[in-house]
Amino acid sequence: MTELAQETIQKPIKNDSKAPIPGESIPEREKEDASFREALRDIFGWKNYRIYVGTAWVFNAFFVMQVYLNLYLRYIGWDYMTIGIVSSIAILAITVTRFLSGYVGDTMDRRMLSVMAMVMMGIHYVMMGISTEFFMVFGALLVFSMQDIARGGSSAYIMENIPKNHGGLAISMFKVGSALGIVTLLVFGMLIPIIGFVDGFRLIYITGGVLLLLCSCIRAKYLEGGEKPKISHKMSILRDFVSENKRAAVLAMKVMPGVLIIMALDATSDNLFRFAALIYTNEFLGVSVDSINLMVLLPLFVSIPLLLKIGRFTDKEGIKKAAMRVYVIMPICAMLLIIAPVIPIWIPFFSISSLNLIFGLEVIFTTPFLALTLKSLNDILWGVIIFAIIQKNLPKEDTAKTLGVVTIVGYLASAIAPSIGGFLFTYFSPIMLFLVVIGLNLIIIAVICKVPLENNQSTND
Numbered sequence: 159m160t161e162l163a164q165e166t167i168q169k170p171i172k173n174d175s176k177a178p179i180p181g182e183s184i185p186e187r188e189k190e191d192a193s194f195r196e197a198l199r200d201i202f203g204w205k206n207y208r209i210y211v212g213t214a215w216v217f218n219a220f221f222v223m224q225v226y227l228n229l230y231l232r233y234i235g236w237d238y239m240t241i242g243i244v245s246s247i248a249i250l251a252i253t254v255t256r257f258l259s260g261y262v263g264d265t266m267d268r269r270m271l272s273v274m275a276m277v278m279m280g281i282h283y284v285m286m287g288i289s290t291e292f293f294m295v296f297g298a299l300l301v302f303s304m305q306d307i308a309r310g311g312s313s314a315y316i317m318e319n320i321p322k323n324h325g326g327l328a329i330s331m332f333k334v335g336s337a338l339g340i341v342t343l344l345v346f347g348m349l350i351p352i353i354g355f356v357d358g359f360r361l362i363y364i365t366g367g368v369l370l371l372l373c374s375c376i377r378a379k380y381l382e383g384g385e386k387p388k389i390s391h392k393m394s395i396l397r398d399f400v401s402e403n404k405r406a407a408v409l410a411m412k413v414m415p416g417v418l419i420i421m422a423l424d425a426t427s428d429n430l431f432r433f434a435a436l437i438y439t440n441e442f443l444g445v446s447v448d449s450i451n452l453m454v455l456l457p458l459f460v461s462i463p464l465l466l467k468i469g470r471f472t473d474k475e476g477i478k479k480a481a482m483r484v485y486v487i488m489p490i491c492a493m494l495l496i497i498a499p500v501i502p503i504w505i506p507f508f509s510i511s512s513l514n515l516i517f518g519l520e521v522i523f524t525t526p527f528l529a530l531t532l533k534s535l536n537d538i539l540w541g542v543i544i545f546a547i548i549q550k551n552l553p554k555e556d557t558a559k560t561l562g563v564v565t566i567v568g569y570l571a572s573a574i575a576p577s578i579g580g581f582l583f584t585y586f587s588p589i590m591l592f593l594v595v596i597g598l599n600l601i602i603i604a605v606i607c608k609v610p611l612e613n614n615q616s617t618n619d
Contacts, residue, residue, distance in 0.1 A: 213373040215335030220366030222339030224385040242580020251303035263311025271311035275375035278305030283367030343455040416609030425568035427598035433579035434526040449521040490598035494529035
């Protein structure tokens with residue numbers, strides 16, 4: 159997930175853009191382009207947004223390497239159950255810190271929390287890069303989990319000031335930074351044949367850690383505002399903490415029950431797929447790391463225009479329509495991996511015989527490539543949609559605490575997923591895991607169809 163990968167807030171108010179003048183002869187496309195440029199000016203007109211999104215893009219550029227984490231752990235000698243159990247522990251640690259982060263985000267200086275989140279992420283990357291020893295890697299994963307205590311307030315700091323009528327576009331601009339991962343993956347692809355997969359992974363992580371620590375300095379120097387919110391301490395800190403989070407939980411269940419269901423099911427499905435996808439593709443289907451890198455890389459080339467389009471689409475046409483168009487692809491991705499051993503190529507063999515002369519290009523026409531590419535692209539788009547859904551539903555008050563409750567639901571539901579994945583890989587078959595993913599995907603599609611995804615109560619003061 160990206161730094162914004164778990165956070166969003168407030169429902170947008172009505173779009174206040176100017177209505178078209180009757181009889182105006184400007185073509186529809188020109189009017190749309192003008193509206194888009196005006197929206198970008200509104201969003202980037204705020205200095206804090208420019209600084210925050212710029213440093214977040216650096217994070218996104220390196221976070222793309224997270225997709226290789228389980229495969230990396232396999233290459234340094236971890237077995238399936240160890241990967242699953244450690245991943246579950248890390249997710250449970252995130253759950254605890256995320257629970258605390260809501261209260262912290264609403265009671266501490268959010269600007270400093272945004273700096274703290276970036277510092278801890280930089281430390282995580284450096285620790286992952288300097289050693290392959292078990293306890294160092296495990297410690298790095300725990301640091302990654304612990305930084306979530308600052309993430310809620312960090313995201314609330316920036317998101318509460320995004321122009322409300324451009325919420326979807328503003329969120330998509332954060333995700334656009336994922337396309338900078340193209341550079342990271344290109345460099346990684348060049349390092350693999352020179353120093354190998356493991357050492358290339360470590361070098362990228364060390365570089366990313368240093369740059370993220372530099373970005374934390376930029377945030378500390380240039381971000382403004384975010385003073386500590388004024389709160390009453392009539393009760394003890396513990397009682398206040400419990401009371402406030404209980405109120406936030408009740409509020410979240412009241413205004414967004416459908417969102418909570420989707421968050422829980424999607425987090426579980428996604429963690430199962432992430433656990434299995436690259437390990438299965440590499441070890442069971444025999445796809446090389448170089449080819450997998452190409453599978454991860456190519457979707458980023460087409461993600462920028464789609465991200466901008468989906469961001470505006472959610473603002474103008476509605477969340478439900480956008481969610482259905484994107485999520486229906488998810489079960490197809492899992493099904494493609496199931497049939498990949500039987501149908502490894504999705505076009506006739508004679509059509510790609512000439513491509514074998516070009517290194518790596520023939521992988522484009524393999525079924526695993528189609529599955530992983532569709533999943534990667536849909537994850538990027540779905541990330542924008544799910545965060546926009548949350549933003550359009552969360553209440554104006556107690557933003558960070560309510561946001562924490564929403565994301566905790568997802569973490570709690572998904573914490574067991576990696577352990578289940580390790581168990582299924584060890585004692586059964588990867589096919590069983592992908593069948594479970596498909597079942598969860600179909601349930602989510604049914605929920606999207608039946609449950610309202612926008613709640614007008616969220617805009618009330």
